[in-house]
Structure formats: structure tokens, C-alpha cells
Amino acid sequence: RGPLPAARPGQATGAQLAAIARFDAVSVFRSPAFFVLMAIGILNAWAGLWFASRLYGTEVFPVTRLMVQALQDSFAVIPMIIAVFYAGELVWRDRQQRMHDIVDATVASDLVHLLPKIAAIVGVLVCAGALSVVTAMAVQALKGWTRFEPGHYLLWYLLPQTLSATLLAVLAVFVQTLVPHKMIGWAVMLAWVVSTLVMGALGFEHNLY
Numbered sequence: 001r002g003p004l005p006a007a008r009p010g011q012a013t014g015a016q017l018a019a020i021a022r023f024d025a026v027s028v029f030r031s032p033a034f035f036v037l038m039a040i041g042i043l044n045a046w047a048g049l050w051f052a053s054r055l056y057g058t059e060v061f062p063v064t065r066l067m068v069q070a071l072q073d074s075f076a077v078i079p080m081i082i083a084v085f086y087a088g089e090l091v092w093r094d095r096q097q098r099m100h101d102i103v104d105a106t107v108a109s110d111l112v113h114l115l116p117k118i119a120a121i122v123g124v125l126v127c128a129g130a131l132s133v134v135t136a137m138a139v140q141a142l143k144g145w146t147r148f149e150p151g152h153y154l155l156w157y158l159l160p161q162t163l164s165a166t167l168l169a170v171l172a173v174f175v176q177t178l179v180p181h182k183m184i185g186w187a188v189m190l191a192w193v194v195s196t197l198v199m200g201a202l203g204f205e206h207n208l209y
Contacts, residue, residue, distance in 0.1 A: 017116055024120035027093075028086050037085075038128060041078035045132055048074030049139040064149040067136040068157045075132045077197070079125045079165050084189040086124065087172030090117040092182040114177070118169050125165035129158050 028034055052070035053062040060066070133153045140148060171192075176185040199209055 017119070021116035021119040021123070024090050024116055025123050027090075028120060028124045031086075031089075033085065034082070034124070037078060037082055038131065041075055041128070042131065042135055044078075045071060045075040045135055046139065049136050053143060062140045062143045062145045064140075064147075064152045064156075067140060068153065071132055071136055071157055077193075078132075079128060079161065080168060080193050080196075082125060082128060083121055083165060083168045083172050084186060084193065086121055087117070087169065087176050087189070088182040088185050090120065091173060091176035091185075114173065118166075118173050121169040121173070122162070122166050125169070126158070126162055129161045129165070133158060 048070040049062075049067060052066045053060050133150075136153070137148045137150075140146070172185075172189050175188050176182065179185040179188065195209070199205070
């Protein structure tokens with residue numbers, strides 16, 4: 001048998017990105033903290049979804065529009081927590097295990113080690129959003145509404161949430177790569193999340209704040 005053909009640089013880089021992203025995503029899915037966060041998020045979303053069809057004391061049909069609004073109100077903070085928490089866990093994992101010097105000594109570029117972490121977080125957030133959609137459909141089914149409209153869930157909720165989750169994952173990973181400790185990165189991102197949720201309610205709505 002002749003020698004195997006050499007892999008092209010682009011193919012090798014793509015394979016490395018996919019392998020590391022898959023490894024990072026699996027480590028998140030196997031984390032007990034992920035299941036705890038999802039359980040809290042689903043329980044909170046279930047309560048919001050169940051009472052979303054009651055307007056001014058009147059029971060209305062649990063249409064998709066009401067379900068999406070309930071998810072945006074009751075589940076929105078969970079993707080933020082997941083992105084902030086696991087950005088710190090993935091970025092600092094090699095340093096805590098004292099493997100970062102070995103990783104830095106490899107011939108792979110920095111992007112090969114950075115982009116998979118963002119991709120893994122985004123993939124986990126997409127799965128979390130999909131699970132929240134399944135929860136909304138389950139509530140609709142229990143209330144006797146069978147027009148689930150998955151396309152509307154995708155356009156009105158899942159795609160916008162995925163875009164926001166991608167930007168948040170990039171920001172969280174970027175902050176963690178700059179700070180000297182994981183806790184400091186969490187504190188910076190927590191301050192950003194709190195300001196995002198609170199300042200608008202206090203009347204400070206301009207983006208410059």
C-alpha cells in the first residue's frame with residue numbers, strides 16, 4: 001500500500017476545530033452544573049408558560065406568540081448564565097490542570113484553541129433554547145392547543161436567541177482571555193449582565209451607559 005495522501009492545511013485545521021469543539025461541548029453536557037441550570041430554567045419557564053395564556057383574568061388560547069413572549073421573559077437569563085459560567089470553565093480548564101504550557105507549545109494556531117470554545121458554548125445554548133421550545137410546546141399540548149408552529153418558534157425566538165448567544169459567548173470568552181483570574185472574569189461578566197437587566201428598568205436605556 002502506498003503512502004497516505006497528506007492532508008491539506010485547511011482540512012487539518014477544520015478537523016482540529018471540529019474535534020476540540022466536540023470535546024468542549026461534551027465536557028459541558030457532562031457537567032452537573034449544566035443540568036442544574038437547565039432544571040432551574042425549565043421550571044421557571046414552565047411557570048411563566050403555564051400562566052401566559054391568562055390575560056387580565058381571562059383564559060385565552062396558548063398561541064405561539066404568547067409562548068414566545070413568556071420564554072423571552074422567563075428563560076432569557078439562563079443562556080446568559082450558561083455563557084458566562086462555561087466561558088470561564090473552558091478558557092481556564094487547561095490552566096487549572098497545568099496543561100496550558102503544553103497546549104501553547106503545539107503547532108496549532110491560537111484560533112484553533114479559541115474558536116472551538118465559542119462554538120461549544122453556542123452549541124450548548126442552541127440546545128438549551130431548543131429544549132425551552134419543546135417545553136413551550138408541551139404546555140400548549142397540555143392546554144389542548146396543537147398548532148405548534150415550529151417555524152415561528154425558529155424565526156421569533158430560536159434564531160434571535162442564537163445570535164445573541166453567539167455575541168455573548170464571544171464577549172465572555174474574550175473577557176476571560178484578558179483577565180488574570182477566572183473569578184475576575186466572572187465578576188466582569190456578571191456586572192455586564194446585571195447592568196443589562198437592571199439599568200433599562202431604571203430608565204438608563206441608552207447603549208452608551
